[in-house]
Each structure stands twice: as structure tokens, then as C-alpha cells.
Amino acid sequence: MRVNAETKIETRWRILEAAEQLFASGGYEASTTRDIADAAGIANGTLFNYFPNKEAILASLVAGVAAGIHADFENRSPEDGSFEEVLFAFVAAGLRRLKPWRKHLPVLLETLLNPLTLAPAEDAVAMRRSHLETVARLARQHGVGDLPAVALQLYWTLYIGVLMFWAQDSSPKQEDTLGLLDTSLAMFTGWLQAEKHSTTHKKKGGA
């Protein structure tokens, strides 16, 4: 039987919906791909036509949430304040959205979102791209200019570090994560300034 595009989208959606419910009720670790397939009403083998493994399903779910964050942020009126402050607001808005997924994040962070992963899943790539695009746009809007690739890589490393800390943060209402985020972003923007200064200096020196 030929499976048309519409059926494909629908099946994919059913898998994600079943997985979301199972992860929420029984937890990520306890749910198997077989459980997900059963709940979605498909054969176990069929599931692998859509997702190579359970992590990819989780990544897809989280990517859906993350897409919402960017939409939230795009629709907001332009923020006043420094680049650091706006960046803080952006990441903090993301944490609010991702809160139901907080405890499941380490699985993704250790595999798909790890900055050192060589072949990340499609959803993870998309999530990272759209997140970094927003960061780059905010940098341009706040007079920081175009962020070089190395700056984005550094930012991503810090961001993943904050997420990892957050996933295991046992302080009241995870307030320590806010402190860490503040420190990380101060470090990042401080590095950007130092970079900019040394580049300008070098240019001047060379002229």
C-alpha cells in the first residue's frame, strides 16, 4: 500500500502525541519504542520509518516546544536594554516553555544537542539553527553586529551547560540556574567585547 504524504504526517503526529503522553505519565526511561508504537496504533517496525530511536522522538517533541519560544519572542515588542539583558530574557523565556521537559533534557543534551555530536538528528539541527538565528538577530538589533561562527559555538556551549545544570538544579524553584545563566551571559558578552576590542586594535595597528 502506498503511503501518501498526508498519512505520513498524520502517523508522525500520532507517534509524537503518544510519546508525549507516555513520557509525561510513565517517564522517559520507562517508556519503550514498543509502548509508543502500541499507543499510536502502529507496528513497532513502522515507528522506525519515522524516527531512528527514542531520543529522536524526544528531540522532535522538544523542538516543537522550542519553535514556540522563537515565535513568542518574535511577536514581542522590541526589548530595551543591553544585548546581555535581552539575551537573558530570550533564554529565560525558553526555560519557562521547556519547564515540563526539564527532567528529560539530559537525554537530549548528552546525545543530540551535545556540541560535540558529529551527526545530530534533523530536529536537533533545526532547533539549534533557529535558536542561534534568533541570538544572531538580537546581536544585530542591539548593535553588537554579526556574530562570528566561533562566537555562536561558544554561546551554544554555554547554553547547553546552563540547560544541563537546570535539568539537575535542586535549589528552590531552580533559582541557581538564573544565577548561572546571568554569569554565563556576562561571560559571553564580556568575551564578545574583548574580541571586538582586540580586533579593532589589531586593525588600527595594521593600518
Next chain:
Amino acid sequence: MPPTLDELMRALPEVEPAEAESLGKPLAAASLWPVPVGRWRRLRLLGTLQAKIGAAYLFYWIRGWFKNVEHRERLLAETHWRTAVSLLDSMSYLRGAVMKIGQTLANFPDIVPRAVVETLEQLHYDAPPLHWSLLREMVHHELGDDPENVFASFDKQAFAAASLGQVHRARLKTGEEVAVKIQYPGIARTIREDFRNFFLLLLPGRLNKDWQSTKDQFDDLRARLERETDYSVEAAVQEKVRALFREDDGIVVPRVYPRYSTSRVLTMDYLDGVHIDEFLARTPSQEERNEFARKIVRAWARILYAGRLSYADMHPGNFLFLPDGRLGVIDFGFMVAHTDDEWRDLHKVDRAMTTGRREDLIAAIKEWGYLTDSPEDADRLRLHEAFAEWCWLTHSRGRSFDFGDEADFRRGIDLFLEMIRKRYSRARPCTPAIARMNFGVRALLYRLKANIDPRPISEEEVKATGWDRSDYA
């Protein structure tokens, strides 16, 4: 060939003029720094601070050998200024408990040079702010929504900052003007880290025979400061203290709004008053100053006698001079509730001070300081007696006293410093808090140059205790 004096002079390090000339720079820079949490990083910072101050004075001393007197005075002023700037710089960065110590120092205008005091005083009102995005998250975490949704209006700019939080003006949807105090995230741990660091710095003193007592007092202070990080505890104390005052006292404690308060956020009435410097800058008359001084004494006595609490945060930043003549008392984070044992001892001190009988006083001091009749305790007893007299006599002698008398104020400071120098720290654990309170009251009255008789106030207020002073004779 040996270097000439001029060459030696030039070789001594100088603080960059730009660094020393303005406080704006360290304050602005400090606002960008988060609260440092790592233990070793903080310890290193403390070490650096001491090194900076030590070096500043050492250089002054060495340079002074080669300078004429007039020039030396100028140099001394510069050295004080640099020290003040580096102190403020480091303390703003460390916030938390270190700032508390800075605030205590600011109460002693005469032990530390004027420039240092003026700089330290900024800690009461002008600690560096945290940015809006971070604060918004804190409010969202604590009150469940963004400040702009919780309140009818919310001022993004903090109007005051304290050691543990910063304060924003806002209006409730029901119309009340409020002050919202928001705590820096992670400050509780900052304080624990600070105390571990201080403890390490104290360790060389562990062979001293007062060590156990020092350690107990230290642990007590640590426990209290840790409790202070919980605003819900502060809110409960504030409501208790508020209930102690009536309208005709002319003393006002802001009302707490529990719906908008948590362990990290404290919402209370906004008081439209000025701090002591601004009040004094208007050159108020002696009577105006005396009137505020009486209210300060009354607030202190009411809180102690009726509330059985010591107000250990008795520093200028916590008193507001309202335009209608009322005194506003704010910030109840650091209150010491007295145990029954302590209360019995305080009663004995009160008896001794009221009767003026020396044997009563000696007995009370011995009990308070765990002192014996052995000759080695004789010097301790002498010092404690003199200090107790300095603390309490002005309150019980029954005639006007010139609290602006610099020599008398200086005497109290000298006695206190002598005790510290001799490491006479054996006493009830609540002693540092009581010392803070006593110094705080005296320092405020000194600044006001008050000339009042506190006895009628204390006679009136002591009635709340049920102690019968007529019975003392």
C-alpha cells in the same frame, strides 16, 4: 650604585588616578558582575581585598618617610580614599554577608577614616542593581507571573538596594503604593560561602582560650544571617514589630502584603521619607533632631522591652525621616529574639544599671561573660564593666546627655576595640547582635548630635516587661 630616593619613590606603585577619582566606575562595573558563589573564588577575592588595603597603607607609610607634614596629610587623605574605593568595590561585588560587615563598620564614624565611612555608607542605599530581565524572572518564579501583570505599575529602576536584595516601587491593583524587595538569586549560599571563608581566616585563633566562645558566637551569627535570607521569616517579624506601635508614637513600620510576599520577595507599604544624611543636609534645628532621637530611642526600647527582640540592623539605612515628623523603621531581617535565659540576664543588667550598685553590675557581667574571680579575669572584668557603663549609663542617669560628645563616643569605640584587640570574646552568643544594636543607637544619636534624656522613655517602655524597678532597691 644604590638608587636615589626619587627613584625609590617613583618605583612605589600608584593607583591609577582614574580609578581613584570616582566611585561611579566601580559601581557601574560591579553592577555587571553576578554574585560570585564558588568558595575558593570568594576566598581569593577576600584575600585580594585585604592585600589592597594593606598595600595602600603600607605605601603611605613608606612614602611618608620622605614627605613634609603638610604633604603627608594630603597623602593620607588620598590613601583613605583609595582604600574606601577598593573596599566598596570589593564589597559591592561580594554583596551578602561581607556587605553586612561593611554596614556595621559604617556605624563607627571615628574608628575608620571619614572618607571610608562616607564611601561605606553608600552600601546602605546604593548597592549595584541587577538587570531587569533577571528580576522579572525572579518575580515570575516567586509570584507566578511577570511584574507588569502582578502589579498595576512596577518601576523597573530599583530605588534602593540592600545587602540581600533590591527594592522597587510599585502600585498594587487595589491602589496601594508599595515597596517590593526582591532577593538576588543564590544569596543564601553566598552567605554560607562567606562564613566558611571567614571561618578559615579565623582559624589561626583557635589556640586562643576564648576560641569556643568565639566559635559559638560565630555560629550564632551565621545561623541568624542564614535565617535572614528567608523573607517570609522577616515578614512575620515585621508584622510582630508593627503591632508594637500605636499611631501616637509617631513611629511607623510598613505593613506587609502576604499575597505578594514569599521567601524571596517581600512587598510592603512604601514610606516617603529621607535618610539621615539628607535630613541633616537640611540643617534641622536642635529640637527637630532631638525629637527624632527620642523616637529612635523609643523604637529601640519598644522593640527590646515589649518585643523581647534586639534590632541588630540598627544602621542609618534602616531609618527614614518622614516629612510629617514620623520616624519610619524598615528592614527586619536581622532581629534577635531573646531566650528566657538571656532575658533573665538582661533583667539583672537592668537592675544593676538602675540601682547603680557596683556589686550588682559586677555580678551581672560575670554571669553574662562567664567570668570568674581568678586574677586572669580581672582585666576582662574591668573592660566589660567600663563598656557596660558606656552602653547603659546614658540611658539611666536621668538628665540630658549630649550624644554629640565626640570624646564620649570615642571612649566607647576605644573600649570595644580594646576588647577585640585582646580577643575578649567570651560571652553569650547573642552578644555581637546586642553590641551592634547598642553601637547602632549610639552612632545614630551621635550623628544627630542629639541632646536628650532617654530615661523617661526607657522608664515608660520598661513597664512592658513587668520588671518592677521600684523593687530593685
